[in-house]
Amino acid sequence: MQDNFITLIKKHRNDNELSQNDLVDILTLNDDFLSKLDVVTLSRWENEKTSPSLEKKVRIMRKLKLLVPYIYSINDFNIKTKIEKSMNIRFGIELNKYKEINSLNNSKKISFDFSNKKHNLGKNITDFLEKQDIGYLSLIDKWPINVGTWYLDNQVQAFFIHLYTNNEIFTYGHCDSWSQLYKKNIDGEINSILLLEQISSTRDFYRLCSLCLFDTLIKNDELKYVFTYVRTDYFLKLALSLGFEAVATITEPDSVLNEHMDLKFLCVIKIDAIKLLTNKDFLFFCLKCYYDLEKNNPLLLNKIYETSIHAQTLKNTKKAPALGTE
Numbered sequence: 001m002q003d004n005f006i007t008l009i010k011k012h013r014n015d016n017e018l019s020q021n022d023l024v025d026i027l028t029l030n031d032d033f034l035s036k037l038d039v040v041t042l043s044r045w046e047n048e049k050t051s052p053s054l055e056k057k058v059r060i061m062r063k064l065k066l067l068v069p070y071i072y073s074i075n076d077f078n079i080k081t082k083i084e085k086s087m088n089i090r091f092g093i094e095l096n097k098y099k100e101i102n103s104l105n106n107s108k109k110i111s112f113d114f115s116n117k118k119h120n121l122g123k124n125i126t127d128f129l130e131k132q133d134i135g136y137l138s139l140i141d142k143w144p145i146n147v148g149t150w151y152l153d154n155q156v157q158a159f160f161i162h163l164y165t166n167n168e169i170f171t172y173g174h175c176d177s178w179s180q181l182y183k184k185n186i187d188g189e190i191n192s193i194l195l196l197e198q199i200s201s202t203r204d205f206y207r208l209c210s211l212c213l214f215d216t217l218i219k220n221d222e223l224k225y226v227f228t229y230v231r232t233d234y235f236l237k238l239a240l241s242l243g244f245e246a247v248a249t250i251t252e253p254d255s256v257l258n259e260h261m262d263l264k265f266l267c268v269i270k271i272d273a274i275k276l277l278t279n280k281d282f283l284f285f286c287l288k289c290y291y292d293l294e295k296n297n298p299l300l301l302n303k304i305y306e307t308s309i310h311a312q313t314l315k316n317t318k319k320a321p322a323l324g325t326e
Contacts, residue, residue, distance in 0.1 A: 004059050004073040006046055008066050008172055020046075026063075055278040062274070067218050071277075074287055083210075083285040085107045086238055087203050110157075112208075112303040121147055124156050129197070136178065136196060139163055144190070147213050150205050158205035160212060161196040167225045169194075170268055175250045182266070189262075193217070195228035207289040211304055214286040223273050230267045242279050244269040 020039045034056070046049045053058070058059035061070040115121070118140045121129075125147075129137060143165045143282050150158040171193055175181040191290035193216070219225055227247075230236045236246070249265035275280055293301035 001054075001074060002076040003057070003070060004060070005051075005070060006048060008061065008064075008070055008073075009042075010046060011151075012064055012066065027060060030062075031059075031063070034063075035216065043095055048057055049176075050273055054280070054283075055274060058274055058278050062221055065221070067221075071218050071287075071292070074283070075291075077284050077287070079187070079284055080242060081281040083289075084288075087206070087312040089234055090206065092202075105190060109153045109301075110300060111151045111154075113151065115147045115149075118145065120125055121161075122149060122156070124147065127208055128199075128261075136182075139182070139194075139196070146216070147195075148209065157202070158198075158200040158209050158211045160198040162213065162216065163194040163196050164190045164223075165192050165194050166190060167270075168229075170227070170248050171251050172247050174265070175248060181250050183246060186245065189223060189251065192225040192227060193223050195226070206298075207293075210286055211289050211293075211301075214232045214282075214290075215304060217273055217277060218220075225270055226273055226276055227268060227270050230269055231263055233263055236263065236269070239269050242271070243275045246273045250275070250301075 009023075011019070013020070018026070020042050024037055024039055024042055028037050041050070045052060057070065058067065061067040087169070113122075139159070140163065141165050146160075146162045148160050149156060166186050167190055169182055169186050169192075171181055171183055187252050193213075195213070198206075198213075200209055217226070228239075228244075230239055231252075240246070246267050247270045248268040250268070252266050290301070
């Protein structure tokens, strides 16, 4: 793997007229992870005698507001990621869910719609969610959301719902109902993203949705944790291998369960955002998606960025609303 970590470090020091000692002071301030960094180590990095771990690089770049150019400078990797290998299993499951929205279409006309308002979900998606009898729909009324929908000739091909919340929202352990799972009166700052839904018709649309999540994480430093739900043993094991941990379970009604849900309980899983970004399976999967699109279909790639998902995500939302209040 190659990147421009050293180039960015040197340029940042020069642009801001910082000595190595100045930079070390900035990086170690109120940061336990980087607390042992010293000038000797930094000098060895800049002289390319040693190199920090990927996690350390990402934490440093994030602290210096350089994470985006750093991440997209990473190249020279070629591994078959666990996520890529999971595609065959994933599209045995999600394609059946997708068919509940509308039929497949083979056209090439792809468009992307973005919204951060519940009433703009679209009738197909709203109907689909209501059919699932999902207990988290009330959260959409209380916390900021991002909804992205991919279309092929006006037919929904994929959609995702990202909710922005505080990491204290969940009651850890086992819960017998959705009402027990979510804590009420949470009044903390937004520091987490909860992946409520991501339904994709094909591998390509799954990759596009994943890139939306990936780019949101690297452009929002406030997001410290990622949460999502898992209903199958296969994907629970995959998530745990990526670094997620199970934090809560909930009993689901029989009406929600189907032949694809082989876990006894729905499982809530959590990971530190930087841990996810520095997991090579996740990182390389997303970067490969990015570079493939950049080379083969840059217009499609631009659809992810031209909607300003990231600028609107946490703008003017420093404090999360208390759950259970208007």
